[in-house]
Amino acid sequence: MPYTYTDPSGLSRYGWTGALDQTFTEHYEAGLVPARISRVDRGLCTAITTSGPTRATFAAPHPPDPLLTPCTGDWAALRPGAEPHLVALLPRHSAIMRSSASRSSHGQVLAANVDTVVIALSLATPLDAAKLERLLALAWESGAQPVIVLTKADLADDPEAVHAEAEALAPGVDILVTSVATGHNIDVLAALIHGTTVLLGPSGAGKSTLGNTLLGEELLATGTVREQDGKGRHTTVRRELLPLPGGGVLIDTPGLRGISLHDAADGLEQVFAEIEELAAHCRFGDCAHDTEPGCAVQAAIQAGELPERRLRSYHKLQRENAWAASRTDARLREERVNQQKAITSHLRATYRFRDQQP
Numbered sequence: 001m002p003y004t005y006t007d008p009s010g011l012s013r014y015g016w017t018g019a020l021d022q023t024f025t026e027h028y029e030a031g032l033v034p035a036r037i038s039r040v041d042r043g044l045c046t047a048i049t050t051s052g053p054t055r056a057t058f059a060a061p062h063p064p065d066p067l068l069t070p071c072t073g074d075w076a077a078l079r080p081g082a083e084p085h086l087v088a089l090l091p092r093h094s095a096i097m098r099s100s101a102s103r104s105s106h107g108q109v110l111a112a113n114v115d116t117v118v119i120a121l122s123l124a125t126p127l128d129a130a131k132l133e134r135l136l137a138l139a140w141e142s143g144a145q146p147v148i149v150l151t152k153a154d155l156a157d158d159p160e161a162v163h164a165e166a167e168a169l170a171p172g173v174d175i176l177v178t179s180v181a182t183g184h185n186i187d188v189l190a191a192l193i194h195g196t197t198v199l200l201g202p203s204g205a206g207k208s209t210l211g212n213t214l215l216g217e218e219l220l221a222t223g224t225v226r227e228q229d230g231k232g233r234h235t236t237v238r239r240e241l242l243p244l245p246g247g248g249v250l251i252d253t254p255g256l257r258g259i260s261l262h263d264a265a266d267g268l269e270q271v272f273a274e275i276e277e278l279a280a281h282c283r284f285g286d287c288a289h290d291t292e293p294g295c296a297v298q299a300a301i302q303a304g305e306l307p308e309r310r311l312r313s314y315h316k317l318q319r320e321n322a323w324a325a326s327r328t329d330a331r332l333r334e335e336r337v338n339q340q341k342a343i344t345s346h347l348r349a350t351y352r353f354r355d356q357q358p
Contacts, residue, residue, distance in 0.1 A: 011036070013243055014048050015113065015196055020075060020090065027077040032087055035078040037070055038241040045070055045086065047078055048241075056084040067097065072239040072251055073112035073196060094143035096198060099260035099324055107262035111239060111251045114144040115195030120205040121148065123156035123177070127165050130313055133271050134259040135200055136170055137317065141267030146173050147192060151206040153179040171273070180206065180213050190214055196241075196249050203255025211252045216245045220252050261321045268321060272314045274306065289315075 014036045024034055035047035035056070047056045056078055058070060068089075070076060075090040096110040096117065117139035121132065132148070139146035148166055153159045159177045166175050174192060178185045193214075199207040208220040219242055241251045261268075269276050275297055279287065283294025289311060290298075300306040 011048070011050060013247070014241075014249055016075075023090065024077070027088070030077075030087075032077040032079055035076050035086070036241070037072055037074045037076060037086075039238060040071060041238050047076065047084070047086070049078060049080070049084075051080075054078075054080075054084050056086055059085040059087045067095075067107050067109055069109075071109045071112050072241050073114060073198075075113065096138055096142040096144070096200070097262050097264075098138060098256075099262040110138075110200075110253055111196075111198045113196055114142060114198045114251070115248075116193045116197040117142065117144045117146045118189075118193065118197055118199050118210075119146055119148045120151055120199055120201035120207045120210060121166075122152050122205045123150050123159050123162055124152045125204075127162050129165070129169055129309070131202065131259065132166065132169055133313055133317065134261065135256075136173070136271045137261055137264045137267035138200070138259065139267070140270035141261075141264040144198075146170070147189075148173055148175040149189060149210065150175065150177045151180070151210060153177045153184055154181045170271075178210070180209050186213055190244075190246060193244075194248055196251065197244075198251040198253060200253055200256065205255070207255070208252055211242075211250055214244060214250060215242060260324070261317060262324055264321050265325075268314070268317055271317075272310070275311065275314050278306070 011034060016034060016036070020034070027034070033049055035049045035054075037045050037047050038053065039046040044055055044057055046053055059079065070086060070089060074092065076086045077088045077090070079085055079087050092112045094114050095112045096114060097107045098110060099107060119132070119135045119139060121127065136146055136148075148170055150159065150162060150166065156162065163175055163177050176185045176189055176192070178189060180186065199211055201207050208222045211220045212218050212222065220240075239251055239253050241249050243249050275289075278296045278300050279289065281296040282289070282292070284292055287295050287297075289295050292298075297306065297311060301308050301311060
């Protein structure tokens with residue numbers, strides 16, 4: 001009999017699908033229920049279940065790798081009861097990751113199972129091309145679709161000039177000039193986003209104000225920005241998932257001051273697609289695009305077809321990503337060595353015990 005899926009629980013509002021329901025069969029048999037993590041704080045999480053939101057603990061100790069810890073947007077198997085707890089996480093179809101704020105070799109997941117990444121940048125301050133490139137790399141690497149939203153158009157002298165500048169940095173990406181104050185393009189943005197949408201951007205970009213407008217009510221804390229530099233305070237202190245009135249869910253995130261890449265090679269290829277395309281025509285396959293003869297990238301710069309700043313940014317982010325990857329590889333090698341040592345030590349202890357037996 002073919003599998004048919006119905007949703008009596010209403011979890012489809014939060015992104016639950018028939019495909020997820022099928023993969024949950026084993027968990028159902030174990031007495032577990034599906035839940036989507038809407039917030040994580042103080043060692044606990046708020047999870048949306050068939051019975052509504054509930055506070056839950058983690059059944060097992062946190063894994064050593066932060067990438068494997070529960071985060072906002074995760075789907076989980078939850079054991080209900082007087083003290084609900086998460087037993088397992090379902091595989092993620094996408095995840096927004098950056099290097100850990102501790103500068104360790106671990107990564108940090110900002111949000112999981114995301115379909116649309118709204119990169120919010122304020123038109124009240126000059127466009128930071130390098131920051132936009134970093135945010136785009138995070139978005140593309142996650143597997144989600146980026147959308148650039150230029151906020152506070154009512155405070156800008158020439159929003160269309162900034163739109164053109166952003167368009168040159170992100171070909172093929174939808175870019176909207178918006179204003180919450182006037183309502184400009186808010187309806188277009190609401191129609192453009194789908195599934196699970198996450199708001200990314202620096203403090204002061206108006207993410208929470210934009211989020212409240214999309215949500216239709218004041219659910220997210222907002223604050224003011226400093227007049228001298230347009231920077232805001234961290235009014236959003238944690239990531240939180242909320243349902244949108246037109247369907248889908250929204251995840252607001254704290255403002256990102258540091259945007260360090262973690263294993264974002266594919267994302268960088270997307271961001272700098274024109275350089276990657278030019279590089280395919282260089283004379284040497286290992287061309288560093290510096291002084292090598294026959295370099296198609298340098299030829300494009302000399303012809304005025306590619307800004308030199310763009311190549312410098314490409315090199316900088318490639319070096320940063322390679323450095324992060326090398327640290328991760330070194331950590332994994334050390335973990336494997338330590339694991340092998342532990343196994344060897346255990347075997348030796350076992351042999352000694354066996355030899356001591358009469």
